[in-house]
Each structure stands twice: as C-alpha cells, then as structure tokens.
Amino acid sequence: MPDQDLSYILNELGEEREQYFRAIAPPIMQSSNFAFKKVEDLRKVFEDEYSNYLYSRGLNPTVEILRKKLAALDGAEDCLVFNSGASAIFASVFANIQSGDHIVSVGKPYTWAQKMFDNVLPRFGVATTYVDGTKIENFERAILPNTKVIYLESPNSWDFALQDLRAIAELARAEGIITICDNSYCTPLYQRPIEMGIDMVLQSATKYIGGHSDVVAGVLTGTREMMKKIFDNELLNMGNGVSPFNAWLLIRGLRTLPLRLERITVTTRKVIDYLKQHPSVEEVIFPLDDSFPQLELARQQMTGACGLLTIVMKAEKMEEIVTFCESLRHIMMAVSWGGHESLAIPRCASLQPSAFNAAEKEHRMIRIYVGLEEAGYLIADMEQAFAAVH
Incomplete structure (x- = not known):
C-alpha cells in the first residue's frame, strides 16, 4: 500500500470534521437511539437498517468512521466491527452454513474458533474436517459435495504455519466455497488476503489495531453484499456490534x-x-x-x-x-x-x-x-x- 494512501486512511478517511466543529479527534456518539422528523424516513430505515442510523446495536456514526478505515486497509468493499474477535469468527461462519453443511478448517485454529467447530456447530448438524494447512492437496482431499466454508488462519499463533492463500482461494472459488482467513497475526499492513482472492478477512482488533490492551473487538471485511447479509442477520440478532467508545479507542489506535x-x-x-x-x-x-x-x-x-x-x-x-x-x-x-x-x-x-x-x-x-x-x-x-x- 503506498504511504500516501495509508496516511490518508489513518488520518482523514471517514472523518467529516466540518460536521463536528472541525474537531481533530472525532466525537464519541454515545447514543443508543437516533430520531426522525418524517415517518417516511423512519419507514425506509425499518425496511433497510443498513441504510441509516436507527439504533446503535446496528449503525453508529463513530463506528462508521472506523468501518471505513478498516475496510480500506484490507482493500475490501465493506467492514463490520464486533465486540470481540470471537464474535467476528462466529458471525462470518454462521452466516454461510446451514444444517447438514461441511466446513474445512486449518488444524489447531484459535481456541474459540475450534470450540465453535467442535461444540456448537455439531448441534446444528454441521461437521468440520481439520487439515494440515501447509499443503494444498490436504484441502483438495477434504472438500466434500456439501462443503460450504474453508476456514484459514495464516500464520497461526503458535508455530506460525502458513497456508498458500492464493492457491486455496482459487480452489475454493472453483468449488463455490466461501473462504475466511484470520489475519490477526499480520494486520492489514503486513498481509492483505483479499488481494489474494480470500472472500472474508477477520482479525482481533484487541491486538495491534487497539494497541494499548484496553479494548476488546473484532473486525470482519469483505464485499458489501456479504457484510450486509451478516449485518441484517447475525450482527443484529446477536447484538454483538462494537460500542461507540470502543470504536473511538480503535480509531485512536490506528493513528499510531x-x-x-x-x-x-x-x-x-x-x-x-x-x-x-x-x-x-x-x-x-x-x-x-x-x-x-x-x-x-x-x-x-x-x-x-x-x-x-x-x-x-x-x-x-x-x-x-x-x-x-x-x-x-x-x-x-x-x-x-x-x-x-x-x-x-x-x-x-x-x-x-x-x-x-x-x-x-x-x-x-x-x-x-x-x-x-x-x-x-x-x-x-x-x-x-x-x-x-x-
């Protein structure tokens, strides 16, 4: 990413300072609710809550600034920010499976990803096959007719085993399978999986994005269509979006x-x-x-x-x-x-x-x-x- 693009994303993108007294730091919109003057405007947001501010369980102005920056850093169309990395993992997977489906996951993923695969999803008839992700042929052998998701973590967080993201993305696309990659180790500054063909990228914003060990959050990026699908269902139903104050802390973390x-x-x-x-x-x-x-x-x-x-x-x-x-x-x-x-x-x-x-x-x-x-x-x-x- 060119330095001028990075500087613009971190310092200017999404920040409409003329709308809030030309303050250099954006305000924390610590509001649960947003008012309307016209019934028709309220009706439109009821029909599509992704279109405007209604209730901070969904969209919020402070979170909106953060979403724009994080999407741009990943080279993605859109972004959702959750109250933890585990929430981002759960929503990204759950949105793309149904009873009877199959998942292929890299072996020994993050603890709460594995607990989801082993303890939660089997209750809904969803099975997971773990593979040694260092070899593309292991993914090829593990794919079944009902495989819907390939879950990656490259590098992982103990022995730092990698997966060939471009090769796996190509394989998955040919089979109509969604790919998800946990990029918490590298951050978007040191690895950009979407540019390699991965469908969705997540990371624990608790780590380098926040940078001060004072906030827990998770990031998920992908196409606008996919993010809206997850927003309309998993995010709004589970109520696991990030709070405005934590979004502000993450914006602060991005500066440095x-x-x-x-x-x-x-x-x-x-x-x-x-x-x-x-x-x-x-x-x-x-x-x-x-x-x-x-x-x-x-x-x-x-x-x-x-x-x-x-x-x-x-x-x-x-x-x-x-x-x-x-x-x-x-x-x-x-x-x-x-x-x-x-x-x-x-x-x-x-x-x-x-x-x-x-x-x-x-x-x-x-x-x-x-x-x-x-x-x-x-x-x-x-x-x-x-x-x-x-």
Whole structure:
C-alpha cells in the first residue's frame, strides 16, 4: 500500500470534521437511539437498517468512521466491527452454513474458533474436517459435495504455519466455497488476503489495531453484499456490534499503528538474535526468520511479521519452564498480544503437570510477544529468568 494512501486512511478517511466543529479527534456518539422528523424516513430505515442510523446495536456514526478505515486497509468493499474477535469468527461462519453443511478448517485454529467447530456447530448438524494447512492437496482431499466454508488462519499463533492463500482461494472459488482467513497475526499492513482472492478477512482488533490492551473487538471485511447479509442477520440478532467508545479507542489506535509496528519489528529482530544464540533455547520460530520452513511462502504473502515469536526451551522438566516464566520481572505472563507491553505464555499452562512430556516439542514452547519496550530491557529480563532455571 503506498504511504500516501495509508496516511490518508489513518488520518482523514471517514472523518467529516466540518460536521463536528472541525474537531481533530472525532466525537464519541454515545447514543443508543437516533430520531426522525418524517415517518417516511423512519419507514425506509425499518425496511433497510443498513441504510441509516436507527439504533446503535446496528449503525453508529463513530463506528462508521472506523468501518471505513478498516475496510480500506484490507482493500475490501465493506467492514463490520464486533465486540470481540470471537464474535467476528462466529458471525462470518454462521452466516454461510446451514444444517447438514461441511466446513474445512486449518488444524489447531484459535481456541474459540475450534470450540465453535467442535461444540456448537455439531448441534446444528454441521461437521468440520481439520487439515494440515501447509499443503494444498490436504484441502483438495477434504472438500466434500456439501462443503460450504474453508476456514484459514495464516500464520497461526503458535508455530506460525502458513497456508498458500492464493492457491486455496482459487480452489475454493472453483468449488463455490466461501473462504475466511484470520489475519490477526499480520494486520492489514503486513498481509492483505483479499488481494489474494480470500472472500472474508477477520482479525482481533484487541491486538495491534487497539494497541494499548484496553479494548476488546473484532473486525470482519469483505464485499458489501456479504457484510450486509451478516449485518441484517447475525450482527443484529446477536447484538454483538462494537460500542461507540470502543470504536473511538480503535480509531485512536490506528493513528499510531504503522509506527508501533515498525518499532516492534526492529526490537523483535534484536530479541530473536539474542534467543537464537542462547544455550537454553533449542529453537526460535518466527515466520520471517531464515530458519523458518515456509520462509519462501512467508515472503510471498507477508511484508512483515510484527512481534510474536515462539521459543522451544531446552528442558527436561516442566518445572524449568515454569521457573523461567515466573522469574520474568518485566515481561508479563498473559494471553493475547499486540499491546504496548511484552508478554509470555508457556504452552504447558494448558497441560496438567502429569501430562507433560519433554519429548514433545510443543510442550516446551513458550510464546513471546515483543512490545514497545527497549530491546536491552527485554533481553536483560530474559537473561536473568534463564539464569534462575540453573
């Protein structure tokens, strides 16, 4: 995306400052309701709530500014913003299936996507097949006559496995299947799946879009026809749109998005260089590192990789990993990523101690998010935490 286009989207698009006293920051339209002077105008909005402001469960002026910016960043016709990433996932899938349909999903998707596939959709007769998404032939074999959706997450958020988005989009289009891709890892600044043929793109705006760990939201982009379909049904019925105040926080986050990603990218490389030479680290997993097995595909699809990486720690006992994580003084132990603060989360936190097996590489993974702190500050914290293990 040309720099001038990005600057226009982040600073001007959707902002009609003459309508609100030439204020530089847009107002928070914290109103649940909107009034009409003409019965005919009210009738028109009853017939099509996507056409004007009626009730903030649907459209809201502050949210409208955000929608325009996020759609433009993705290169999409339209956008919906939800009260969480999980809501965006649920709405995008639920809108495109009915009883008896089949879904093909990349293996080990985001937790709440998998819970939807495993626990919720089977109650409505919808089955899901999981595949190793690194090979296009796995998708080809998994498609059935009743397959309606292919669900992707590229890169995923632990080992950062990629899918060939262009190849899968072409395959799905030939079969009349809707494609959905979770782009939370890259953001629209570093990957634009719609330009590669994907039908709908979602992301957790809680992460880099918000950027300050103070808002939970989800983004879904696609054609205007698809967004209206979802708005008229899933969004309005479930009432899971974003609030005006949270939309305003996300607009604020967008202003500094490029600068934050640039800073995080530089710091992440320094942290990776440190970790790769540390004797307690068996492997560093990062999509744009020279050691990454899908590096060529990553370079084709992504222009950056932000601050999320995984280390495989050399450990014979779970206690060693626990000691490292609990010894960190500045890097906090928490889920998510994309905020100002650096984070770490051990994979073994999802295991009972009796289930830990050092022979399983996955059990020794620690996901690290590099935030906006100085590289030396983070490296020193990790150094003393490693020292505490021995």
